Amino acid sequence: MATKRKAAKRSKSAKKRGASSQVLARRAVSIATNEQKSAKQRVAALAEAPLAAFGNDKDLAAVLSVLRNKDEPIAVRLGALESLQAASFSADVFAPYRGDYLATLRKVVDDPDPELRQRALGVLMRDKDGFAQQKLLDGLKNPDKALVPPEKALQLLSYDVHAEAYSVARDIVKTPPNDEARREALRLLAADASSAPMFEKLLRDKKELREIRQISASALNALNPEKLQKHAREILLDRSDYDDIKATSLTALAQFGDDESLGKDKALLESVDRLSAGKAPSKYKQSARRFLKKYDR
């Protein structure tokens, strides 16, 4: 009997909590959508609004309308987007509003504010949205139509392996608008099996930026791990290559190499020995020593 009473009490207080969170949500939404309030107050209300608990079309429509309205302060609009994003994690509660949310995001991808554009495109691309994908590809092919910088567009397109972004990314690697775009294009191509030969070339090119060579090593590990093992060994044997690239190569061998053959590879062990005793920064020397220890050297 006592247990029953306790359970009833618990359920009552849970209901109360649910009701009070809805009241709080409604109050927060009414502040957030009130143009008479300061932007700061409205942003704070949006951040505190437990939007996941709101359960009526009007509240959602009001917040969506803030997001859509170009006359609203941008901070409030970004706050609205953040609240909606948080709410969208409760798939069950948010599902009835998902359509309106996506339609609104598509509406604001060409907003005058660059941050809002980028964030809306980001949310849509995480959902593999065909509309956002088309806009990003159009912008890469025709920079006059670009909604975000090329490096950002490539980053967002990489969320969907099935986006037709590989050929555009290859073009950007050949004639990059800037270094960041080239780097992002290479990161995107790290999932493209036919780009493996290009990554081999980049990895072995000593004139290439170190960061690009490291991206290439990582890409090769995914696309053709045997080739990476071969190149990593050759880089370690090459006295003229850079210490940081040698350290990357060492990691590749240590993590993914064949222990038996590595342990018998005298030339390789000697070159690692040189790295551990040379003038390389201490962190690289430590890696080299760990590697040698693994093979009782």
Added chain:
Amino acid sequence: MQKAVRASPMSETQFAALVDAIAADPHQREELPALLREDHSLYDERGAAAIVRMRGWVLLAIARFGVSDAALIFLLEELDTGTDAYLLAAAARALRSYPRPTGALAPFVMRALARISYRDEPVLLETYGEYAVSSASTSPVRELLTTLAWLGPNARGILRELERFRGQSGGLSRKLRIDVDRTVHAIRSGDETGKPGTDSCCATPPDGVRSVSSWPLNCRGDAEPVESITLQDDKGELITFNEFFKGQPSIVVFFYTRCDNPMKCSLTVTKLARVQKMLEAQGFGDRIHTSAITYDPAFDLPARLRIYGEDRGVRMNAHHRMLRAVDDNDALRRHFELGVNFIGSLVNRHRIEAYVLDIGGRVATCFERIHWDEQQVVTRAIELLNETQS
């Protein structure tokens, strides 16, 4: 291993115009379903989103003059395995132009409804390639409900499930709840028995729709063109097609690890694991081979194959392997007439397909597009074993 990369010769706008022209010509209309084959050259080197737009437009063109039996399988496939809002909405709308509404269609619609209800979104079906920027348009859930209402009493088999769907805590807006009520009413009206039927879990396509094809011994295509193809398994071991597939019946499914539709590759490989258990339980574990061959051999290296199989409970040993073609993926594609297409080496669209091969490595039965039944596949393989013994 990879297809030569070439530019797609036709723009999407031209494609849409072509589809409209074919649909407008009564003598050509019957060719529209052929445009839904994944391996059609029109889909070469396109992104997955472009293919969604293109296939959706074909479905909607078919809807304008009525779905034939030849086209119905493509609609049911979409409803059975599709996860894209636009394609599901287009398939649901197209289905309403099928001249013979029957109860066998309802489970497909209901399953699609359950799958998309948490991912409903506005879609525009009137103009090619347009995306909705307001919720005033239709949506897959709305189209699916309208299709169930169109089926009316024919859909009473799924009535209980639809009522459960109506009763779920979230997922539906107030407007859609009203639509569900209307649909329930439409199904109930005219239903003399008034009894709700069974669930939609075990749908079979209506008569006239072919998702399984079998060939008698003397009509099977020769495996000769692929006999010497080298395959690599989940352990990195090389083996020819002949070595693995000749000498006993085999069950073969196709998949790729980067498939993002959980209703396709992931489920297919999980079902293969169940097939293996059934074979084992019936004492055929070593007498019938099973394999899952990747569509994407350039990316699906042995380690990826192994992990993908292990994660889905696939048993891997000398008789059961996850495989990739090392040298001539295109020959394999031609031999099985695979329903797949590519952008570069990456799959851009594929159907579900499972094959049962006889002891000569020849295709004896093909299960395609709609989810295959594990027991049916096992039974067919055992029949082939007996065929060789008799």
